[in-house]
Amino acid sequence: MKRARSAAVVLALALAVSGGTGGSGARAEGAATRTHGIDPALLAHAMRVAPLNDVAQALGEQGRGDFADVYGNLVVDEPARSVTLYATDTARAARLVAAAKAAHRGIDTSLVKVAPAAYTKRALHEQAEKIVAAAGTTSDGPAVYSAAVNPDASGVTVTAKQSAIGALPRSLAERGVTGSVPVTYLPGSPVRPTTWRWNDGRPQIGGDVLIGPISGGKVGQCTSGIAAENPAGRDYLITAAHCYSQGTRVTGEGGPTPGKWTFTAGNEIGRISHVAGQWDAEAVDTGLSDGKGSKSAAADQPEGRWYPVTSTGFSYNGQSVCHNGARSYYDGRGVPCGITVDSDDVTYQLKWHDGTWVTVRGVHGTASAYGCTNGDSGALVFTLTGADARQARGIVSARQNTRDLFWTEAPDILKAFGMQLNPHT
Known part of the structure; x- marks a missing residue:
């Protein structure tokens, strides 16, 4: 999730006034431990x-x-x-x-x-895509915020501006988007990008801070997610595609004090080499291979702890996940968990840093207390498979408020890039 420099200044001042959460040093190569400090519950x-x-x-x-x-x-x-x-x-x-x-x-x-089931997921997703595409986007933003497949496969639920809901069914019918699939229209909120960790050394891992230039001469901050490897053994880190443009140089945070954002370049991570807009994913080419540039591990808590990521999987309605967004961590939120899937197939409109609107397919979940914040984009979404192992479910993409989370799925992203989960942990 991206945060521009101007917004970061406001946050830094607020942290200074309130005392902030700070944090100690970033993970130094060879200094981290796998000893787990996981909540037993x-x-x-x-x-x-x-x-x-x-x-x-x-x-x-x-x-x-x-x-x-x-x-x-x-x-x-x-x-x-x-x-x-x-x-x-x-x-x-x-x-x-x-x-x-x-x-x-x-x-x-x-x-x-x-x-x-009344319909197949394939038919429902096709209808959802047609609705989002036909509704279009104006200078005020998209007419439809999202279109989600109902968990019981009974139809599609669309969220849109309150003022637009009354006219939407007729407008879509005039565009030829009609059919037997029932559509429920609900008022919603725009889907916003949510643009260890601090200045990590190589090999970098999921959950590290990413810093890089964005449009308008600003600097954006996101979070690394999935560590990947291509068939030749070259190492990549995957983050959210709305964060940076193709070819952008990405580094860690160069500020000397973790939690005190300076938006200056730190340790080298790599350059954006692959972009998959449908999955809001892009790959950072580390320029290194065989686990020297990135490795499959997830930054966690307490400070300095990380755990190997050993598998990938899809998310389904009713399951719960965690994520390791860097901004949430340095805001004192730790590693947010207990985010429950309430739509495992949702199509939504997302505005990238360059002002373009992109249609994304992913998953939506809601937390009982806290979901994510700006700066978490690209972070690893995962589940625990043991005290010392994680399964990658995807990367953080967007939010509508601080209690929800949109993410795109790890198997889809890796397939789009022709890569696999980095086998080096």
């Missing part, structure tokens, strides 16, 4: 829901593949310990479950409930 929750997550990943794999013609959606109910599979054909749904079990024999399919 958080770890216990991760272990409790692990069987549910395993089942959801296996079912989703089949739903996006051979069974896309009947797959509606998934909803994970953590308190009830169940995974509901919505499908347009219950007989085919049973075969989907069997195929998931055959591919992943360790999953517990007794946790699965099958429910009828």
Whole structure:
């Protein structure tokens, strides 16, 4: 999530007045430890829901593949310990479950409930994309903020300006965007970019501060997310595409005191080499290979702690995630967790630093207390798979307020770039 220099000055003054949160030094190479300081309740929750997550990943794999013609959606109910599979054909749904079990024999399919779906996820997403595209964008911004697939695959929910909702159905019909899919229109808020850590040395990891020039002569701050590697073994760090333009040089924060933002260049990280707008993702080429430029690890807490990222996965309705946004960390928020997925397929409009509007496909979640803030963009969204391991779910993209979070998904991003999760941890 990007924050321009002028906004940072205001924040720095507020921190000075209030005393701030500061922080001690950044992770120095060779000085970090993997010893975990995780909240025992958080770890216990991760272990409790692990069987549910395993089942959801296996079912989703089949739903996006051979069974896309009947797959509606998934909803994970953590308190009830169940995974509901919505499908347009219950007989085919049973075969989907069997195929998931055959591919992943360790999953517990007794946790699965099958429910009828009115539409496939494929059809619902296509309708959502058509709505966003047809609504268009004016000088005042997009007419439609977002269009999300309903968790029970019953239709699409659109958020827009309160004043525009009354005219939207007719306007979309005049543009030929009609069909059998039910659409619910709700008033919403614009989706805003949310543009260790401090001045990290190589190899850099997910959660590090990124500093680089943006349009208008300003300097923007984002957060690194997924560490990736191409087939030749070259190392990359993935962040949000709305942060910087192609070819931009990105560094750490050069200020001497962690938490006191100067927006000056620090340690070298690399240059933006790949951009995938649909996933609001871009890759920073570190110029190094074989784990020397980046490695799959997530900055965490307490200070100086990091954990290996050993796998990737999609997020499904009802699951909960964390993220390691750098701005949240230095604002004293630690590593925000307990962000629950309420739409695992949402299409939204996002304004980039150069003023262009881009249509993005991702996931939306809501936190009980705190979600994210500006400066967290690009950060790793993850779940715990153990006391000392993380699964990458994606990168922070945007927000509507401080209690919600939009992110784009790790498997989609890596596929778009032709890369894999960096195997070096």
